[in-house]
Amino acid sequence: MSAPASFPTFSALVTRLRAAGCVFAEDEARLLRSAATTPGELAAMVERRASGLPLEHVIGWAEFSGLRIAVDGGVFVPRRRTEFLIERAVALARPGALVVDLCCGSGALGAALAAALGGPVELHAADIDPAAVRCARRNIAAAGGRAYQGDLFDPLPAALRGRVDLLLANVPYVPTEEVELLPAEARLHEARVALDGGADGLDVLRRVTAEAVHWLAPGGHLLFETGEHQVPGAVRTVEAGGLVAEVAECEERYAVVVTGTRPA
Structure with missing residues (x-):
């Protein structure tokens, strides 16, 4: 034997x-x-x-904002730099906030924000990728969140219009011609729809900002991450959507977060 x-x-x-x-x-x-x-x-x-498979896909989870986020194969892996977006959102949040995590991927942003706030929030998430939505449902369950599958705002309940306090939109912002330059782990093993932002990387953002003002409550905030060289275009896009833009940078994480606020 x-x-x-x-x-x-x-x-x-x-x-x-x-x-x-x-x-x-x-x-x-x-x-x-x-x-x-x-x-x-x-x-x-x-x-x-x-x-070459991403470590997070191998072990089935990623660490993000102190949480263990379930990440299935093919689903976008939350980046540690995006924790800066969560910090910015926490600073703007109020008790009982209504939060939407758009282009939610694994649902990491919504889960992390709910955990950081500690108190009750009304959390909704949406993504076009069915695999991502399945992941998100598991990750936001503890916060009582709901996840929907569909294109941007389309699957969200109409009752949320005009009531959203914080709209987290981790939109894809890699220019199409630069996707092939990404590390193989992302390029080969994450859904392209989570990476490719069109010719200048801002195509999906334009669609989000065109509708955001109709979903945000007065004084509500849209927060998203973008590349440093894309900031001027991102700010113009936010302002064209009727929002007031503010840019914040974190050199330690190489992160840039733009906030668009609906006037009260």
């Missing part, structure tokens, strides 16, 4: 991941080892990661 397979040593895991080009091999080895329940499962997970 053969002896049961044993887990590889930590150093062996690190060596395999390093050879595959994983920059943070030690951290990834720890996460993979903690996620696997058998040596066979660990071996399969390591090979999936070594083949």
Whole structure:
């Protein structure tokens, strides 16, 4: 009778991941080892990661704003820089806020904002990608949130019009010709609809800002992330939609967040 397979040593895991080009091999080895329940499962997970699959898709979750966010295969992985958007939203929120997470992906933004506020919020989320919506439903369940599948505002309940306090819109903003320049993990394993923002990266934003004023409550805020070189165009787009624009930057996270406020 053969002896049961044993887990590889930590150093062996690190060596395999390093050879595959994983920059943070030690951290990834720890996460993979903690996620696997058998040596066979660990071996399969390591090979999936070594083949280029995002770590978050391999282990099934991503850390974001102190939360463990479920991330299924193909779903956009929340970026740590986007935590700056959550910080900006928290500063603007009021108790019992009505929050919409548009282009929600995994629902990370809505879940993180609800957790950061601590008190009750009315949370709604929407995405065009059915796989993302399935993820979001799991991630915002603890906050009592509801997720809808459809294009931008289309699937949202009409009763929300004119009542939204915070509209979080993590729209895709990579210019089409630059998508092929993204790291392979994003380019090959995340839905293109979550990345491609059109010729100048602002196509989806234009559609959002054209409708946002009709969904926001007086004094309500639209918040989104954009590239540094896109700020002038993003600000013009926000102002064309009847909102007052404000730009905030976080050098530490290389993040730029634009806020558009509906006049009270």
